[in-house]
Amino acid sequence: MVASKADCAMRRLLQLVLFHTVWEMGSGQLHYSVPEESQHGTFVGRIAQDLGLEVSELVPRMFRMVSKDHKDYLEVNVQNGILFVNSRIDREELCYKNSVCAIHLEVIVDKPLRIFHVEVEIRDINDNAPIFSASEQILSIAELITVPGTQFPLEGASDSDIGSNAQLTYKLSSNEYFTIEQKIDEHNKPLAIVLKKPLDRELTSVHRLSLTATDGGQPQLSGTIQLVISVLDTNDNPPVFNQTVYRVRLLENAAAGTLVIKLNATDLDEGINKEISYSFSIHVSPNFQKIFSINSNTGEVNVNGNVDFEDINVFDLQIVAKDKGNPPLSGHCQVIIEVLDVNDNAPEVSVSSLSVPVPEDSPPGTVVALISVADRDSGANGKINCSLWPPKFPFKLTSTFKNYYSLVLSEPLDREQVAEYGLIVKVQDQGDPPLSASSSLVVPISDVNDNAPTFAQPSYTIFVKENNPPGAHIFTVSASDPDVAENALVSYWLDEKLWPLSSYISVHSESGKLYALQPLDYEEVKLLEFQVRAKDAGLPSLCGNVTIQVFVLDENDNTPVVSQSMEEPPALLVIPVASGHVVGKIRALDSDSGYNAWLRYELPEANSGPWRVGLYSGEISTTRILDEVEGGSSQNLLVVVKDHGKPPLSATATLSLSLVANTQAIKTDVRLPRTGGNAKPLADTANLYLIIAICSVSSLFLLVILVYVALRCQSQAKEEIMYGPGTATLVCASEVGSWSYSNRHSHILAGVSGEPGAKSDLMVFSPNIPACVENGKQQDLLCTTVSN
Known part of the structure; x- marks a missing residue:
């Protein structure tokens, strides 16, 4: 018992070392093994531990396991990270006679998205006994003329297991005439009964022997068939083929009627005993007989059905040539047909675990989708090249495992430039001619708040007549945000630092409309300068601002x-x-x-x-x-x-x-x-001097005015007053282009630059103030500059 426990521990240690080695050499692949027919709940491996995952993060990271075409044989307990057998696994049903039988699993976790490849080998156990196709086999052997050493083919038993569990040994019941012999062949192990000495029909006309087939498993299993050998008289020459085994190569998808091989057997007898008919042995599978046919007279073997390399790549046909003697004698041969693969299967591509939409701030290298490809052909016909179209998009394919790819981000994204990408994954095999397939996928890009609201202009100039009604709408500001949803939801407010303006101006937070809260008096306030800020509703929110200059226009509301x-x-x-x-x-x-x-x-x-x-x-x-x-x-x-x-x-x-x-x-x-x-009178002379003095002073004053106007026009040419989409045009105020100088003090409220204070002003005035049009109606309250 102690030795048994030590052996178990040693095997477990070796298994862990083997797992680690396979993990290091297999680019992230885990390998487990479990015997077939294991009961539900049988321990397979600690998959979470072996993958380097914490058990506590399996559920939050949406741990899931995908088994393509293998149902739900295996399952993972997310509470402890153990891989266990979920349902009965029959290796023979799953993999037939393949030497290697494995279930390939894909383990996927999110946050970040990762994929692991797990291979679970299904070990064979000796659960299938050798089986003969019939309980009894009848042979006819001529007496005397059959020389010792002559072999008579027998159908051997079949065992669904593999390896030593399917290695059969045969034993014939004790007798003095026959012995059993089995040869080792590349594709088959022909079984034959060998005559030890000539038969005598008069002594024994029928020999009944028991043939037992035993496999090499532990414990050994066996099957038995009854051999009935009838001893025939006369017709002493059976048909003979010139070869015991014929080997033929045939392309798959060969057309019906294609000649595979023409067989020829000879019989040394004469007459009716020499006439031969050809047929398949009773041991040839009915499915094979649907695919191939044999002409009983000529011995020609032809294609009769669909030859598919992916279904069966080797056919073993046993042919019988029987003469028409009485009793008839027969000869046997074996035809091995090797099917050659042609490129008749297009590659297949499938997309799984598509993580969309992709945030536009995702870093390069982010995994967007997992892609698997497959081709049922073999060799070069089954090798696949995978590509992405169009190649200019910010995505690329990276190979993660054989025939597995990850679609990853190769460049930064900008949703405002491209909101959605349509990609095509193309696959093409290396056959001649090559076959291809494609799969389309759409990758939408989700918005992040990376754009601040912006105004069409950095500043706006507004002209408002004084004595406006309280609450009058004087202008509307509008900011645009290329983001979407709440990231583009813009609200407006006045800069909090401009509290003195709160009694003059207000802005609607949603529409951006500016209102004059009280009548403006040009004699008190000539200019209101402030900033309107726009903020989106993103997290974190982003802001933009615009400068507003409101010039108060004078009305004739004061009597001289x-x-x-x-x-x-x-x-x-x-x-x-x-x-x-x-x-x-x-x-x-x-x-x-x-x-x-x-x-x-x-x-x-x-x-x-x-x-x-x-x-x-x-x-x-x-x-x-x-x-x-x-x-x-x-x-x-x-x-x-x-x-x-x-x-x-x-x-x-x-x-x-x-x-x-x-x-x-x-x-x-x-x-x-x-x-x-x-x-002239003295008074006229004095008036003349006074007029000359006045004209001189006026001329000098006019010259100063002209210089000032020239400098102002040059300055305004450099700094154009903007309103709307065009350039503002100054309007000459009077009918004769009059100027007036006022030396009284004016008050200017400014929210952007400068302190409010008093100053003397030189103004261009206009008797005809143009009316403004808003929404198709004339508004006498508001005057703005004229846009070009």
């Missing part, structure tokens, strides 16, 4: 205010007064800007009299020489101050004048032209 008139009224004016004499000046201010703040002064026509007012200077002067009091000693002048807005707003100012006659002054004024000839 007279700030200064003549000195304390009523004013005294001593007459006579020369024509063009400046009596006083009206000064007015307008809180608006540009064209809306450009003021002009007018006198009502009905009340103008000898007076006039400078259109833009506000100076009141006489239109002719006053040398007498008209309309009394006191006069009131009504001056109207208007701006250039549409509609214009106006204010009025009243000046009171008291006229006093001065005789000396009149005489002086009258005399001056006479004595002076072309000399």
Whole structure:
């Protein structure tokens, strides 16, 4: 008992060493063996341990075992990682007479995807006894004329086992006439009964012998057949073939009627005893007789059915030549037909464990699918070349084991470029001509959040008229994200750092619409500059931003205010007064800007009299020489101050004048032209100097304005104001291209750069502000630049 346990331990150790060696030499293949007919639950091997897998990770990694064409003979207990016998395994049913019988398993685990190849050899046990095709075999042997040593072929027993379990020895029951003999042949072991001495029919007409076949298994099994030998009289020459064994080669798929071989047997007898008929022996399988036929008269063996190398590659036909004597005698030969393979089976390709969709951030080397190929042909006809089409796609095939391939990622993926790949796996054997097959598979690519929302432009410029209604929609921003699903779901918000703008502007988180929360006042705020951010809903989320500049456009909403008139009224004016004499000046201010703040002064026509007012200077002067009091000693002048807005707003100012006659002054004024000839009054000379000074200052001011405009235009040519898809165009504000300078302070709210503060501004103003169109309707509130 101790020796038995030691032997078991030693065998177990040798088996583990053998497994390890096979694992190292077989590129990841495990080899086990188990005897056939093992009971359910029989231990085969610790497959998880041998594969280097932890038992605890079998279920999470979706451990599974695939056995192609071998049902469910074996199973793995995922609780302990042991491979065991699941159902009865009959080696003879599984592999027939093949010397090697194995079940090939594919063990697949995910996360990451890996495949292991396991081979379980099914060992033969001596569970089949030798079997004869019949319980009795009858032979006819002529008396006397049969010489000692003559052999008579017998059908041997068959044993479904292999190896020593199928090595048969024969024993003939004790007798004085016959002995049994078996020869060793390449394809067969012919069995014959040998005559030891001539037979005498008169002594014994029938010999009954027992033939026993015993195999070499442990324990030995045996089978028995009864031999009935009839002793015949006369016809002493049986037909004889010129060869005992004929060997023929035949291409598979040979057409029906193809001649395989023509046999010829001779008989030394004469007459009817010499006439021979040919037939298959009763020992020839009925299936073989369906594939081949023999002409009883000519001995020609022809193809009668389908010859398929993949089904049977060697045929053993036993032929009988029998004469027509009485009793008839027969001769025997053996025809061995070796079938040659032709390339008549196209390769087969199958795709298993397709792991899709593939995330676009998968690294190169990621296993996408497992592919197996097969070809039933042999030799070069069964060797397969596997390729992938189209080759430019970011995938490649790698060989993992014989006729097994992995489809792996060879390059980085980008779902935004290609969302799905259609691949074709092509296989072709090396036969002549070669045969091929293909299999199509679709590999979709899943999205990851690798693209931030982007706006069409880095910034937008918006023009909004002041006094807009609260909550007015002024613009819509839109960001695009090439990702899909939640990775492309964009929401909008204002930069949190721009909290001062929260009372002016808001953005709808889903639509990107910008709203003005309160009426804007150009006199308070001229520019709102801020950033709108767009964020997708991916994990982690990505952001983009755009700069928005909202310019507030001036409306004519402020009436001119007279700030200064003549000195304390009523004013005294001593007459006579020369024509063009400046009596006083009206000064007015307008809180608006540009064209809306450009003021002009007018006198009502009905009340103008000898007076006039400078259109833009506000100076009141006489239109002719006053040398007498008209309309009394006191006069009131009504001056109207208007701006250039549409509609214009106006204010009025009243000046009171008291006229006093001065005789000396009149005489002086009258005399001056006479004595002076072309000399001008002193007042006219002073006005001339004043006009020259004003023109000089105006010219200088205009030159400064022109230089400033040139510099601004050059700067704007470099930095174009963008709106929508085109380039913004500046609009000349007035009918004559007027300019206005306002020295009052303006407030600008900026959320991108610069601090809000006061500054003097030089503005281009326009009396005709263009209306904007949104969604097909005219909107007077919003004005933008015109896109080219």
